[in-house]
Amino acid sequence: MNTLTCRLLSPLLSLVAAAALAAEAPPTPDTAYLPAADGAALYVEYCAVCHGSEGRGDGPLAGGLTVKPANLRRLGVSNGSEFPAARIAASIDGRDQPLAHGTREMPIWGEAFKRSQGAYGERRVAERIDALVDYLRRLQER
Numbered sequence: 001m002n003t004l005t006c007r008l009l010s011p012l013l014s015l016v017a018a019a020a021l022a023a024e025a026p027p028t029p030d031t032a033y034l035p036a037a038d039g040a041a042l043y044v045e046y047c048a049v050c051h052g053s054e055g056r057g058d059g060p061l062a063g064g065l066t067v068k069p070a071n072l073r074r075l076g077v078s079n080g081s082e083f084p085a086a087r088i089a090a091s092i093d094g095r096d097q098p099l100a101h102g103t104r105e106m107p108i109w110g111e112a113f114k115r116s117q118g119a120y121g122e123r124r125v126a127e128r129i130d131a132l133v134d135y136l137r138r139l140q141e142r
Ligand code: HEC
Pocket: 042, 043, 046, 047, 048, 049, 050, 051, 061, 065, 067, 068, 069, 070, 072, 075, 088, 091, 092, 103, 104, 105, 106, 107, 109, 132
């Protein structure tokens, strides 16, 4: 190979190599093509069974629990005027929560969302929890 061919060919070869690598790369967790997390839909699917369809803590499973599910319409009121978004997010996630009374009847959603189909790791977990927190914020009674 003369020098000229070499100079023309090597960038071409690295392009081909790059393309081959890209084709072989494992599918990256890309949430771009997934529908955005819908707080209201997530709520109906995962939360209403205990907290009730309107968030009042009166879902069909509520009666069977030792601890009454929280009234999710009054999170602002019972914690001062400001909606405690960060605390609520942590409480829904549950993975970092110390067990104040030794038990937690509320599922650990951070874990459940991570294992659920189409979860795609932490980013998707955070998206779902954020969407739920937003939904709960809108639910607050003033
Ligand atoms: C199996 C029943 C059950 C389900 C399902 C459930 N919860 Fe709960 N939740 C509870 C109970 C009971 C409490 C009261 C405190 C405790 O036991 O942790 C609670 C407490 C909470 C709190 C804490 C309120 C506060 O002031 O700290 C939030 C927020 C909450 N739930 C949101 C949700 C969301 C969002 C979902 C759906 C992703 C959900 N819950 C699903 C039972 C449930």
